[in-house]
Amino acid sequence: MKWIFLKWVLFFSFYNVVLSVAAQEIGQSLDSLEVRPSLVNSRLSLPTQLTQVHVISPGEYFAPPLVADISDDRFGDMVRMGRNIFINTDVYAKRYAGNGLNCSSCHLQEGRKPHGIPLWAAYGRYPMYRHKTRTVVTLEERIQDCFIYSMDGIAPTLDAPEMKALVTYTKWLSKGSPVGVDLPGRGLPNVSRTQDLDPKRGKIVYETRCELCHGKDGKGQKHTNGEGYIFPPLWGGDSYNKGSGLQRVRTLAKFIKGNMPLGASFSLTDQESLDVAIYIWLQERPRNPKMSWAMDFFFPNMAR
Amino acid sequence: MGVVLIKGIDVELGSNIQRSLVSRLKNMSGWSVVLAVLSVFLFIFLVQFALPFSSDSQEPYRLVGEQLALNGNGNIPACAPCHGLQGQGNAEIASPRLAGLHPDYIKKQLEDYARDPLNTRAVVEPIARDYVKTPRTYGDLTVFTPGTRYDPKMNELAKMLSAEDRHNLAIYYSKLVFVATPKAYDFETLERGEDLALRGKPEYGLPACDSCHGPGGQGFGAIFPPLAGQPVTYIIAQINQWQAGKRDNDHLALMRNIADQLTDGDKVNVAAYYDNLSYSVNSE
DSSP, rough: HHHHHHHHHHHHHHHHHHHHHHHHHSSSOOOTSSSSSHHHTOOOOOOOOTTTOOOOOTTOOOOOGGGGGGGHHHHHHHHHHHHHHHHHHHHHHHHOOOOOOOOOHHHHHTTTTTTSOOOHHTTTTEEEEEEETTTTHHHHHHHHHHHIIIOOOOOOOOOOOOHHHHHHHHHHHTTOOOOOOOOTOOOOOOOOSSSSOHHHHHHHHIIIIHHHHTTTTTEEEEOSSSSSEOOSSSSSSSSSOOGGGGGGGHHHHHHHHOOSTTOOTTTHHHHHHHHHHHHHSSOOOOOOTTTOOHHHHHHHHHHO | HHHHHHHHHHHOOOOOOOEEEHHHHHHHHHHHHHHHHHHHHHHHHHHHHHHHHHTTTHHHHHHHHHHHHHHHHHTBBOHHHHHOOOOBBTTTTTTTOTTTTOOOHHHHHHHHSSSSSTTOBOOOOOOOOOTTTTOOOOSSOOBBOOBBBBBBHHEEEHHHHHHHHHHHHHHHHTTOEEOOOOOOOHHHHHHHHHHHHHHGGGGGGGOTHHHHHHHGGBBBTTBBBOOOOHHHHHHHHHHHHHHTTSSSOOTTTHHHHHHHHOOOOHHHHHHHHHHHHHEEESSO
């Protein structure tokens, strides 16, 4: 038993050294002869990627109800409160929010976007077995995990008005969607890697495709009035912590492929998404609250 | 260390007056040198607070730009007849508001207007020398151009402007006051426009306008221009130009992808929604 423990410690310490070396290599300057200058300093890309075009036909994805159609009763009030919390968590659920992100930073377009972790596809699937906790979790418990990890804050209790409002909003948004069915556009699209992941390539992708909005330092950009983020931070103290789902390279790559850059979904290849995901994964962010300070200090790159 | 510094200055300076100043500094005791240095820091500290109130460094550029915008210069005609005396634009000829736009945005648009659309200096990179030795991102063949913008009038006018003219005009227009007058539209148009502006069309992969152009379409930085306060005709004409490929100067082809998704109804609804908002810039 002791030996097994020692083996794991040795394994992880070695793992950690390898990762820190990889992180140092990113900082090295790139050979100017081998990098296309246009790639590093891009201003426009013309439609040359003719092999892969993502065309959406009418009726392909579930269409949630309109905000203007929210009813004028107590239920409608709860839906409106849930929507407010969802798109402006810092204001409407201030006591639970821990960082600069809103729910709609990941669940894009108010939880409506297919392949952008839409709420309407999730509602009919809960309660479900979750590999991370190895238990069957309800929708409320899943939302609690969002607050603990992705929002790096405090979980609202199951009977909190904020929790009720969020579940009500989810229920309203999935009006007419079937229960227990994998709807098209559920969660995130799949990625498959063709080469080993390379954070150096990821850095180039970041500088050409992501830096414009998320900033050179990845800390995002705040609104003009200084309240909240217009472009959310990808790393740093105001971003999601190391226990969240996006800290998994594969999940982050799926998110990037299906949604980023905003308005140009599926424009990055699988390999580009994975490369930029591992580049983002190597950056600093808040520790996993379920992991001790000592573990975070000695093994900073362990996701969970 | 202070002595070494003063000796260095002594060698460099040539004039007698400065030399006498340095020799006086040399005779000062240690504490007075420290005091002198501290007082210099204090002076700099105070000046940086006083500067913004005393004078505006961009004022000369603004004045020259104002002169050019209102009266023109030689062959260059004035901007005011089309863009308005207050830079408020003209809806009848789809002429945009310029007052209060980001100076870098105005500069970039003038540069893109002046560029010859047939000579964009687009560079298609040759095949990499050795793919094995240089495993970089060659996932697609991407062509990068500086961007062009077609307009029969502005193409001719922008070619007459020098870099200084563009800078002066940008400073002048960015500092103008603008207060929008919200116009009335029917309820259905506004409701549909708001839905598109705040939520986009997620089932077609179209993001919300406000997610980049800022809340209320007030614009964000030099890259995302304001939509509020622009004439409806201008917004519709520009989306038509994106769709027709006559305007091609966006970053990462973001706006081109978005314009391709917009129907004729969407353009009208969303432009009406932004025309209905109250909006002001540079005014108290």
